[in-house]
Amino acid sequence: MIRLQDVASVLRSKNAGAFVLTIDIIFKEKVDYEKIVVGGLLQPHQIAAAYHVRSSDVLITPYPEVLSLKVTMPRHIGSGDLSDSDVYGAQQHVPLMLLDLPDAVA
Structure with missing residues (x-):
């Protein structure tokens, strides 16, 4: 497992609007x-399980020119809500950072 x-030099999260x-x-x-990308090791259902959202709500957009991916999904609580503990969405990358993926290379 990896x-x-x-394998990532940067893992960061942020709001993409109040609800995304x-x-x-x-x-x-x-x-x-x-x-990870071409080998299909990271799939929406894995991210959905880690973040407790529907896999149909997870969008993965590859950017091969800059060796990056953008993952987009709904927030559970809107930014700025009284019960929101991370207004900027800046600490939400941790479950993805710790996600175990199969290592396809033996």
């Missing part, structure tokens, strides 16, 4: 990007 934190969260994953090496 974790995204081991986006997570940027920027890979250190092209081989890691290709292993």
